[in-house]
Structures are given as structure tokens and as C-alpha cells.
Amino acid sequence: MQTNQAAATAEIWRPDPDRFLDPIEYIRVEHERQQEICGLLESALASAPDDPSRADLDAVLHYVVEEMPNHILDEEEGLFPLLEERCRPDDGVRDILELLRLEHDVDRELAARVRDSLQALLDARPFGDPEGFLRDCYTFVETQCRHLAWENEVVLPIARIRLTPEDRESLGRSMATRRNIDYPD
Template structure:
């Protein structure tokens, strides 16, 4: 489903921003695949953040899409990991110190990224409301670049370590519960097949 900001636009070209839209609900039946698809969206987000940081004249539609994504889609993704995936991995990690260190680092990343996201949402709202042609503050450009940089590193670590660990260690019941909780968080229901891969 497109973001409200996207639907409100006058119809200019969206290019890669279409990939910031919500993922198909059916993919929630495969929770790890859903998280991987979300990581792809985050890489697209990084591209848009960098582009906004370099533009002489801010694309208001892109700015609104980014703000909406950070407030809604990114927030849900972090909750999926912090409240469900990471606790499951700790439970199945059997005291593995490496797993604990990686998850601890990622949790700190989430806190830092959340703070930057709040700053970006507020800053972009001010830019959108400003008169046409007004310059984006350099401080906001720096935060946009910083979030893009942090997110690229964060996603790379999760794809290289967390997702493979989850595929290896989580049980079928773990994955089923993860799927149901992620779906409930989004206010939807999913139909799970008994032998459906994650």
C-alpha cells in the first residue's frame, strides 16, 4: 500500500521510491524472507537519503515518503527484531557470546538510528513547510548521510550474521510464532502452511 504522502503527490516520477511501499502481506508467512525484503527496502531508503542530502532543491514528495517510512515501516521493523527475532536468537544461542555481542551492537544501532530518524522527520517536515527554494540546513544533510551510512552497515551485518543464524537455529515453531506476531503487529492475518519455508 503506498504511503499517504505518495498518494497525495501530483504524480511526478517516483523512480526507486516505489520500493519504500509496504511489502506484500502474504510474505509475512515467511518471516525471515519478509525481514530480508525489508532490508532491501532499507537499502533503497539509504539511496533516497543520500539523494536528498545532495539535492539543491528538495524533492518534497521524496522527503514526505522518507518521513512516513521512518515513522511507520522502519519502526515496525525494529520492533520485529527487538521484541521477537533477537530474543528468539538469544534463547536458541545457548549462551553464545558472539551472538550476544552482535545482537547487543545491533540494539545500540537501533537506538542511534531512532534518534537520527526523529531528527530527520522533524527536519524534513520543516523543509517541506518552508517556502519554495529554501535551502535545507547543512546539519540536516549531515544527519541524512549519517543515517544512510549507519543503515548500510547495519543491514550488511544482519544479512551476513543474523539471518543465517536464524535460519540455522530457529525451530519451525519459532518461525510460526514470529510470523504470527509480525502479522498481528500490522493488524493482518496470515495463513500458514505446515511445511512452508521461512
């Protein structure tokens, strides 16, 4: 298996506590990170499907296991309920939030399968269905991109308008707590 120590994209994400003072911006930055991970997975499989970079796969696995679950909870338990409380009917976000919640469920299922196969690949263990693994990876990338577009183009801009300073602080605090990080006082 190749190594790719120079890959900046393989860096593990470690948030600075001050980032939680602006939780909407933090979520946007995490979306950039997600796009980066999707690109990493896609290019690793396209350039070396039988022997992808270990560093790249490590980064993808870290994202799927450690980062993505927190991100989904930030939205489902924090951002989305606040939006439902603050948004007006003509904002038109309720149906979009419902769709995004359903997509989170699909993401969780896909991520679990991709995680298990990635771990087997990294451990040099055989795994049952290589073609299914590739199919899951590309489906994962495709659904992530569509999901991110909705969130970046619709959800976050409305959140910037509707969430109050108190909402932002409670969201930022809950996101920091979820990561065992002290919220800056």
C-alpha cells in the same frame, strides 16, 4: 520543489499477508527497502540539496515514521529474543545482538531529528539547522548501511539455521499483528 512521480523507489511499502509465512525472508526484503531508502535520501540531497524531489522526501519520511519503528520492534521483540534462546555460545551472536540493540537506539534518535526536518522541508517551513540536517541524513545513511550488513551477513543466516518452524510462525504472527494484518491460516 521538484516532483518525481516516476520514481519507483518512492512507492509506499504495503506487505502482502503471505510474506509473514517466511518472516526471516520478510526482514531481508525490508533490508532491501531500507537500502533503497538510504540511496534515495543520499541521491536526493546530492543532486538537489536545496530543492530535493518531494516524492523522494515523502518516501523517506514514510519509511522513518511508519516502517522503521515496526522493523526495529520486529527485531528487538521478536527475532533477537528467539535467537538468544536458540543460538549456541559458539554461534557468537549475543555480542552482535547487543551492538545492534545499541545501534537501534542511535537510529531512533537520528530518525527523530531527520523526521522533524523532513516534515518542515515538505511543509515549506523554515527549520533551524540545515547543515545539521544534512549531517544527520548522511550519518543516518552510513549507520544504516553498516547495521544492515551485520544483520544480512550474520544474523539472518544464523536465524535460518536455528529458528524452528514454531519460532518462525510466532515471529510471523507477531510481525503481521504489529501491522494490523491478518496472518494467513
